[in-house]
Amino acid sequence: MAAEREPPPLGDAEQTDFRELEDGEDLFISTASTLESSPSSPEPASLHAEDISTSNGPKPAEISLEDDREDLFAEATEEVSLDSPEREPILSDEPSPAITPVTPTALVTPRIDPVMFERCKEELEEEANGDSFDIDISVSDPEKVGEGMNAYMAYKVTTKTSLSIFNKKEFSVKRRFSDFLGLHSKLASKYMHIGYIVPPAPEKSIVGMTKVKVGKEDPSSAEFVEKRRSALERYLERTVKHPTLLQDPDVQQFLESSELPRAVSTQALSGAGILRMVNKAADAVNKMTIKMNESDAWFEEKQQQFENLDQQLRKLHTSVETLVCHRKELSVNTAAFAKSAAMLGNSEDHTALSRALSQLAEVEEKIDQLHQEQAYADFYLFSELLSDYVRLITAVKGVFDQRMKTWQKWQDAQAMLQKKLEAEAKLQYANKPDKLQQAKDEIREEIEEWEGKVQQGETDFKQISKTIRKEVGRFEKERVKDFKAVIIKYLESLVQTQQQLIKYWEAFLPEAKAIA
């Protein structure tokens, strides 16, 4: 399955590989061996030379590779073809698009705009070296800009990277929330319909933002800003972790360029916003009416799995939210008790007991802080992870829906073709000879057009299916990693709390014993 077998990174470390290939050796033998060594290499999307592809659909990017490699690819193309029996297709056994050759183009990230990829080898190596993307993003320093209802928060987005797709190693830009939404909107429109799971942007909040705009400097609006800042950071981290999205020029522009055109169509009540809502509704209706003949059990299984996962995560999320709420309450009540105990200590006329009560009050005050911090951990680690994944799974489900739509389009094209063929057949028996030839020609043209569309539809469908398999595989791996990391961090926060509790109570014990 493609999900397991990542396409071999052509940009693998050894120079030697390339030399071997130059000598006309079988590309695939060497790359087959590199398959093992790089289990999770990202798609070196940059590696498509123009001459390679006879693939439809995805337009390979125009690249100017360094000298050797261009020839290399040319050679490779000649060597390899689906027909050669010795060749084991590197990619999966599921419905392989008959047309796309099993060449490096299979590595192609579809629909990348011709870009300025001046790729150099080291960068390819880095990207090939799997998980360590070597890009670190942080969102910080929220700053209120402007006054009144036109005010907004500007966030500093800092990128630290050694990837050479970027001009510098470290750089910062200022972005506002609608910029993030704009980025997501662009990525979604480019990649979702071909099967890529695009991480969803954080949610809008009219209430939250209004408070901030109105200028209330209270803890709840500070909390709101922090919640948003953290969500934006996680959003960007997830986006750049995706090898395809990282290559996207919009992403790079977002991270790098100091000025960004204002994304107005992201406003909820704008014309575009309303259009989006209408489209979403239409989609929902369509989803219900598409009856797809699923020939591949994998998709049905996976959809069911994600449905179950969605349900359970939502349930868990609700329970964790309740915990956060109660933990905050506990903190408040502990603080109230601490104050009360201090007052009691003041009024107690037995000196030693009075002192002990005051110290109890201090202990409880510290414990109140502990509870508050734990509530933050409950929220930012546990609760937010769950809510992120609930939204991610919605994106996953969306991608499955896109596949259905693609299938539908293919079917529709087939139906149309059928109609045209029938029309052509009917023309054979028509009684208007003078118009006949013209009509026949027209119909012929149309038939050819629709044949092309049917082919395109089938290819698209197969392509999206393949992409989804890969994306789901990647998603599952990321999910496991994410959850494991967060669970450990969360448990460590609980450990920290208990350790502190022990410290505080151990300090208090002698004070209690000292009451005489």
Add this chain to the structure above:
Amino acid sequence: MDDSQDLFVGEDGRPRSVTVDLYNDSSLQVEISDAVSERDKVKFTVHTKTNLAHFKKPEFSVVRQHEEFIWLHDTYLENEDYAGIIIPPAPPRPDFEASREKLQKLGEGDGSMTREEFAKMKQELEAEYLAIFKKTVAMHEVFLQRLAMHPILRRDHNFYVFLEYDQDLSVRGKNKKEIFGGFLKNIVKSADEALITSMSGLKEVDDFFDHERTFLLEYHTRVKDSSLKADRLTRSHKNVAEDYIPISSALNVLGTQESSAISRSFIKLAELFEKLRKVEGRVASDEDLKLSDLLRYYMRDSQAAKDLLYRRARSLADYENANKVLDKARMKNKDVKQAENHQLVCCQRFEKLSDSAKQELIDFKVRRVAAFRKNLIELTELELKHAKASLLLLRNCLVSLKMDH
């Protein structure tokens, strides 16, 4: 102070130490050996062990209900001879309403729970019910034990009757009177409060009592507030513990419904939360016992001490009035002998009361300090025990999870 005599061991073996035996006298030992909860009442079995000649047998039991305890308490209050003594506060009425309601609501069902979750919640609520039950038993027990320990109060005739008379005391009908009487009592109380707070013209000559008055007024208010806040704190802790139940359950489903690399971690986490919940639950109940109960008891006890001050103030007022009457009589030279006698009686009464009250208030302080000391130490030790248990659970889970990597 003798702490070693733990007369107040609760059913779970944990000593109830809101009060201590200052006199160290075991000639009359009282305990509640059994209790049965019926629908709207609780029946306490009061068990007495004694070597006092007055009693017919050295060991005997009777069954009493809450109203009979109240009757006993009221007879002490109404007895002029005990005016100079802090009357141990009456135990609160057994109240299972809230707990019963919760159990009922759970039973009526909220279809969103899994069977396991339901069983756990039920377990929690039943434990809560049991805890309330144990508490009410303990409160009634402490009341009797204080009476049994007090050298004067223990010799009361009604007390003997209460302990020994194996028939129903027929005091239940007094409920209505009790309520009405209670209403009147409150009016009188506010007047008393005025007496000792504003000292309406009464001159307090004794520094000791002056200090005690100031102290008790403030202390009572503060301890009442602390008791309330402690209750809320305990309640919050319980809520957090209960929250772990659905979390554990959801994690369990997540772990079992899929078989990915993370399933085992989910299941381990589910187990961890289940264990943590039990520890958190114990933290909550220990805080309740050692802190909330302690504060609540001293709220009532400090009120009883205040009542003593009221009685003394009233007696002082009587004394001063008698002086005025005597002066007037001397001036008019009419009924002088009568007035002199009356004044003497008032004076003696006042002085006797004052002496007794002084001792009582000193004992109150000693008792209070000892009880706080004991409970704060025990609270701290329990908090430490639970925190260490939680820490161990967490660390083990972390090790196990990290090994899975």
